[in-house]
Amino acid sequence: MAASPSSPLLLSLGLLAVLVGLRGCSAQFGFGRQFEDQRHPLRFRSECRLDRLDTREPSRRIEAEAGFTELWDEEDEQFSCAGAAALRHVIRRNGLFLPAFSNAPELVYVVQGSGILGVAIPGCPETYQEDESSRGRGRGQRARGEESEQRGDRHQKVRFIREGDVFALPTGAAHWIYNQGQSDLVLVSILNTANEENQLDQSIRKFFIAGNPQQYQQQGGRARIIGRRGDKRGQQQQESFGNVLSGFTNDILSDSFNVDDELVQKLKAEGDQRGHIVEVQNDLQILSPHTTGASKASVSGRASVDGRRRHNNTNGFEETLCTLRLRENVDNPERADVYNPRGGRITTLNSFSLPILSYLQLSAERGVLYRNAILAPRYHLNSHALIYAIRGSARLQVVGDAGQTAFDGELQEGQFLVIPQNFVAIKKASEEGFEWIAFKTNDVALVNQLAGRLSVFRSLPEEVIQNAYDISREESKRLKYGREELAVFSPGFRGRE
Incomplete structure (x- = not known):
């Protein structure tokens, strides 16, 4: 049967309608725009002068x-x-x-x-x-005057x-x-x-x-x-x-929930201390x-009639809005993305491993540094990092765009330190080691290192380094290949060959 000349046009219009409908359903629930440009209202704030940083405790x-x-x-x-x-x-x-x-x-x-x-x-x-039969047992009798119907x-x-x-x-x-x-x-x-x-x-x-x-x-x-x-x-x-219900009048709440005035007063919780x-x-x-x-x-719960366990080998595409994964554990050493048996480990969590983070425009990094270990000097290309010290302490140095030291001090357990975008930071754990969680203001936060095997210096030709720093060819090689480790450096001797 020959196709109608208008068939391609109708097909294109149909696909367009489907795409618009899907986008409308996503926007209806207000969880963000996953693939659209996120306009950051603080991007050009002139009052953000971060030349002097400091650790922060709760106020x-x-x-x-x-x-x-x-x-x-x-x-x-x-x-x-x-x-x-x-x-x-x-x-x-x-x-x-x-x-x-x-x-x-x-x-x-x-x-x-x-x-x-x-x-x-x-x-x-x-x-x-749950069904009705499993709910009434062991919960006590209903008060007189209430309906006898048991609802699961x-x-x-x-x-x-x-x-x-x-x-x-x-x-x-x-x-x-x-x-x-x-x-x-x-x-x-x-x-x-x-x-x-x-x-x-x-x-x-x-x-x-x-x-x-x-x-x-x-x-x-x-x-x-x-x-x-x-x-x-x-x-x-x-x-x-x-609470948000306390600002409404009793008659409106009573009609809205179809309950009596006595229960409305409990909803408003005015005397609850x-x-x-x-x-x-x-x-x-x-x-x-x-x-x-x-x-x-x-947990003293009962089996759900609809409680099917999910498989761990999911890729995110099968997730619907109502079944989005909200949780991921980042403490498991086997999940580490970077590991050095003498230095420590780093585990990253972004929208690739937890897709809902694309809606939040946030990601996280869990880090563990062993005694006196060092995290390579690095900076975040597209996000700020808010570092919270979980255990131990570390010495941090942060340097800004003009080469000034924005922070040189110790980050201790229970404190926050904000490292702005593109500011270069180095962490060195204390004798007791250091553990942290870093919250980042981008769902796919990118990091670039200045030292180590995957660093900026490894990407530069030796003669560029030699002429840039006015050093010898041998010094250029030592600077470029001095650290063979990836991101977490084990304790070492200064200037060793």
């Missing part, structure tokens, strides 16, 4: 019933120019970080402990469900997190965290406030769905930390606010599939 602490949150100063020039803000949560045993969402994408590293993470992705179904619980997927995990929280996605381990659950995170998806301001804004979180507001500053209900006008003071991390009296009963290892031993 504020917010207490709660079952833990606390520490914040680094958002107005600090180093964080401000990097377009990021830093937090550290400490959730005690049986502590529950109340459901909340943020105005910027967040990347979190689990420093210590284990727990359960829940993320409610907009528009996705409740894939974890349904909710979105929950994820087990443990020390060494990095997990992503998309902008506006409601999330909660529960500590089901025996020790404190310690989390350190970066919010990419300069991300295009944050269209409010550069402040950390946590919108809590439950509770009455104890926080404060700093008068005249960018920090808007929610606390108890009070008058926002006036001088600097500790104040109080409620527990803060943003509350203590669960009994072990939290979370519906989750039975797994092996630590997860099975630490």
Whole structure:
């Protein structure tokens, strides 16, 4: 049968319609533009004068019933120019970080402990469900006057997190965290406030769905930390606010949820003084599939009727919006990208290994330096690096574009140091070694070295080095081939042949 002359045109229009439809579906959920140009609002800020860098510790602490949150100063020039803000949560045993969402994408590293993470992705179904017969047993009798119908619980997927995990929280996605381990659950995170998806301001804004979180507001500053209900006008003071439901009237909430006024008052939680991390009296009963290892031993859940395990050999293309992987462990030595048995190891995490990072425009690097080992002098081509010291300490030197020393000091456990884009940095571990997590403001952060086997000097002809530094040919060779190691250098003797 002969093809109609208009067939190619109709085919082209059909393909165009499909592409437009797919793009519209992706944009509907607001998780970013994966392949479009990301316009960075801080790219040309003239006030970013980073000739003098320094380590930073938390400036504020917010207490709660079952833990606390520490914040680094958002107005600090180093964080401000990097377009990021830093937090550290400490959730005690049986502590529950109340459901909340943020105005910027967040990347979190689990420093210590284990727990359960829940993320409610907009528009996705409740894939974890139980039948009615398994729910009523062992839970006690319903109060008189309530309907006798037993409904099985349904909710979105929950994820087990443990020390060494990095997990992503998309902008506006409601999330909660529960500590089901025996020790404190310690989390350190970066919010990419300069991300295009944050269209409010550069402040950390946590919108809590439950509770009455104890926080404060700093008068005249960018920090808007929610606390108890009070008058926002006036001088600097500790104040109080409620969750996002507390600002609505009772009748509107009652109609919206189809509940009575008594339950509406509990939703608004005006008299709740527990803060943003509350203590669960009994072990939290979370519906989750039975797994092996630590997860099975630490969770008193039941098998999900829809709990299929994923294979690890995935390439990202089979992931849909509702099944995106949010978590990856970077502490496993077998996962290291660079390893030197005398120096240490480096593990990188970017959008190739965890595709959701392309939406967040963030990536991470986990590093371990053994005693007195050195990380090669290097710089980031397309990102800032916010380095958090996990254990031990190291001496860092950072040099800017004019050859000035921007930082020469020690980075210790619990401190942050911001290394701006293209600034050259060297790390040397102390006698006790050094471990760090680096958050980077690009989903595929690129690094270039000045020494080592894959360095700039190895790429230069010997005579170029000789004439550039006015040295002999022999000195040029020693400079070019002095280090045969890749990126992590073992301790050595200065100037040895």
